[in-house]
Amino acid sequence: xxxxxxxxxxxxxxxxxxxxxxxxxxxxxxxxxxxxxxxxxxxxxxxxxxxxxxxxxxxxxxxxxxxxxxxxxxxxxxxxxxxxxxxxxxxxxxxxxxxxxxxxxxxxxxxxxxxxxxxxxxxxxxxxxxxxxxxxxxxxxxxxxxxxxxxxxxxxxxxxxxxxxxxxxxxxxxxxxxxxxxxxxxxxxxxxxxxxxxxxxxxxxxxxxxxxxxxxxxxxxxxxxxxxxxxxxxxxxxxxxxxxxxxxxxxxxxxxxxxxxxxxxxxxxxxxxxxxxxxxxxxxxxxxxxxxxxxxxxxxxxxxxxxxxxxxxxxxxxxxxxxxxxxxxxxxxxxxxxxxxxxxxxxxxxxxxxxxxxxxxxxxxxxxxxxx
Numbered sequence: 392x393x394x395x396x397x398x399x400x401x402x403x404x405x406x407x408x409x410x411x412x413x414x415x416x417x418x419x420x421x422x423x424x425x426x427x428x429x430x431x432x433x434x435x436x437x438x439x440x441x442x443x444x445x446x447x448x449x450x451x452x453x454x455x456x457x458x459x460x461x462x463x464x465x466x467x468x469x470x471x472x473x474x475x476x477x478x479x480x481x482x483x484x485x486x487x488x489x490x491x492x493x494x495x496x497x498x499x500x501x502x503x504x505x506x507x508x509x510x511x512x513x514x515x516x517x518x519x520x521x522x523x524x525x526x527x528x529x530x531x532x533x534x535x536x537x538x539x540x541x542x543x544x545x546x547x548x549x550x551x552x553x554x555x556x557x558x559x560x561x562x563x564x565x566x567x568x569x570x571x572x573x574x575x576x577x578x579x580x581x582x583x584x585x586x587x588x589x590x591x592x593x594x595x596x597x598x599x600x601x602x603x604x605x606x607x608x609x610x611x612x613x614x615x616x617x618x619x620x621x622x623x624x625x626x627x628x629x630x631x632x633x634x635x636x637x638x639x640x641x642x643x644x645x646x647x648x649x650x651x652x653x654x655x656x657x658x659x660x661x662x663x664x665x666x667x668x669x670x671x672x673x674x675x676x677x678x679x680x681x682x683x684x685x686x687x688x689x690x691x692x693x694x695x696x697x698x699x700x701x702x703x704x705x706x707x708x709x710x711x712x713x714x715x716x717x718x719x720x721x722x723x724x725x726x727x728x729x730x731x732x733x734x735x736x737x738x739x740x741x742x743x744x745x746x747x748x749x750x751x752x753x754x755x756x757x758x759x760x761x762x763x
Contacts, residue, residue, distance in 0.1 A: 396742065403738045410734050411506075411727065415499050418723060425489045425515045425721045430482070489515060502727065511728035516720050521728035524713060529732070531603055531709035534624060535698045539631040540690045547636045548682065551643025556670070558648060574637035579700040582630035586704070590626060598626050601706030627698075627705045635693060639682070646678040686744050691737045 486492045493501070505512060511521035554563045590600045599605070605619050650656065651674055659669045699711040710729060717725035 512724040528710040543635040547639035554644040555647035650678045
């Protein structure tokens with residue numbers, strides 16, 4: 392097992408490199424980059440753009456307000472859309488500020504050199520190091536992802552087993568109806584419904600509407616902090632759980648039904664083994680393999696995809712919302728930094744999922760597999 396884990400850890404490096412290469416190549420041809428956005432703001436007389444130019448978000452040179460000049464024939468041949476009439480010297484300074492005065496290969500090499508030191512650079516538009524922004528936002532997204540995934544599995548596995556054992560019964564029928572409704576309603580619509588019902592919308596004002604903690608949380612006692620944290624996270628996690636438990640419940644049920652009908656189960660029952668021992672001593676170990684295989688994808692999906700709208704609706708300043716805003720603004724340091732973190736967490740969680748296989752079924756031997 393140790394050699395397999397080592398090989399998987401070493402494979403993380405080329406995987407990260409390949410993903411960064413592909414995404415770096417894509418953004419080079421994507422329109423509306425940070426230079427074009429800044430030019431659009433300047434030509435649109437956006438005072439905030441000039442202030443950001445003096446802040447040095449991507450280089451060591453700022454552009455003062457007095458440097459902004461419109462020259463009717465100055466940049467007609469500019470490679471940037473919307474730069475016509477703008478002083479070419481200013482365009483060059485903007486390029487230098489964002490690091491676009493260097494060739495793409497040089498910029499990519501500088502990025503890799505920085506990433507090897509876990510230095511993701513500085514945000515173009517927020518004026519803060521990307522690693523600090525990620526560190527600030529990651530706890531919110533991890534909180535949502537971990538608690539939602541835990542709750543989904545705690546509900547789905549027992550419910551799926553119960554539905555498999557009582558397949559075709561009234562219990563199976565009405566729970567299937569509930570699952571279909573839960574699957575059909577998007578998480579963000581259910582979140583709005585929860586706000587209307589329980590967050591002071593139209594009925595009860597029980598739970599807070601925004602944030603992960605209350606004001607003055609640092610001054611509370613330990614147990615008061617724990618209670619306040621769960622008080623804030625109840626509605627977001629519940630909204631995300633509704634959309635996540637349906638698929639896993641049916642997967643668990645179908646896995647158990649498939650195993651229950653196999654010959655070794657018939658043989659175990661013929662030997663006189665108790666039904667509980669047959670179910671949890673023989674069927675469970677084999678049926679849960681496919682459920683565990685889906686854990687990494689479920690966790691990553693909840694953590695970085697399903698939480699995006701939930702973070703927005705409940706005003707939770709998490710990593711998904713940060714990445715979305717960076718994509719809209721073409722803030723490339725944040726885009727690449729969050730992509731790096733997303734990919735790294737996904738690969739590590741996938742490795743943990745493979746290791747969990749062995750805990751469920753010790754007969755599995757990854758050492759004999761060729762993962763090259």
